Amino acid sequence: MQKKSVIETSAGGVVFKFVEDVRHWLVIQHNKAKHWGFPKGHVGDKVDNESLEDAALREVKEEGGITAKIIDHKPFRNTYFYTLNGFPRKKTVYYFLMEYVSGDTKDHDWEVQEAKFVPEDDIFDVLTYKNDKKILEKVIEKLKK
Numbered sequence: 102m103q104k105k106s107v108i109e110t111s112a113g114g115v116v117f118k119f120v121e122d123v124r125h126w127l128v129i130q131h132n133k134a135k136h137w138g139f140p141k142g143h144v145g146d147k148v149d150n151e152s153l154e155d156a157a158l159r160e161v162k163e164e165g166g167i168t169a170k171i172i173d174h175k176p177f178r179n180t181y182f183y184t185l186n187g188f189p190r191k192k193t194v195y196y197f198l199m200e201y202v203s204g205d206t207k208d209h210d211w212e213v214q215e216a217k218f219v220p221e222d223d224i225f226d227v228l229t230y231k232n233d234k235k236i237l238e239k240v241i242e243k244l245k246k
Contacts, residue, residue, distance in 0.1 A: 106189040112157035113141025116169045118201035125218035132214045136229035140164035157197045166208030169199035
């Protein structure tokens with residue numbers, strides 16, 4: 102008997118702010134897995150009929166502790182496969198380019214061990230996964246245009 106695969110949809114933010122003319126990027130470290138990445142989470146897990154944009158803004162607030170605004174409504178998409186409890190999963194994450202508005206990264210939720218802004222020169226060394234690095238490369242390229 103074949104196990105049914107699960108399809109997941111998440112949304113998140115690739116958030117920047119300038120500190121003394123240097124662009125910094127928001128990253129979070131998950132409590133359990135310990136990897137560094139961008140804030141993201143399931144769409145509609147807390148709010149019925151939640152839009153991708155609303156879920157992304159909510160997750161940035163919950164996991165990153167900050168308020169941001171979406172500056173590009175065309176998301177960057179990342180799809181990958183993994184297994185959880187013996188079930189194959191296909192996950193698609195929609196990341197929106199965002200700019201910091203207010204708040205403190207110390208105000209993150211329990212799922213996150215640490216949230217911080219990292220200077221652009223150091224960000225690729227901090228991110229754990231290649232997929233996140235590819236998303237960031239696309240985001241930076243878009244900002245140059």
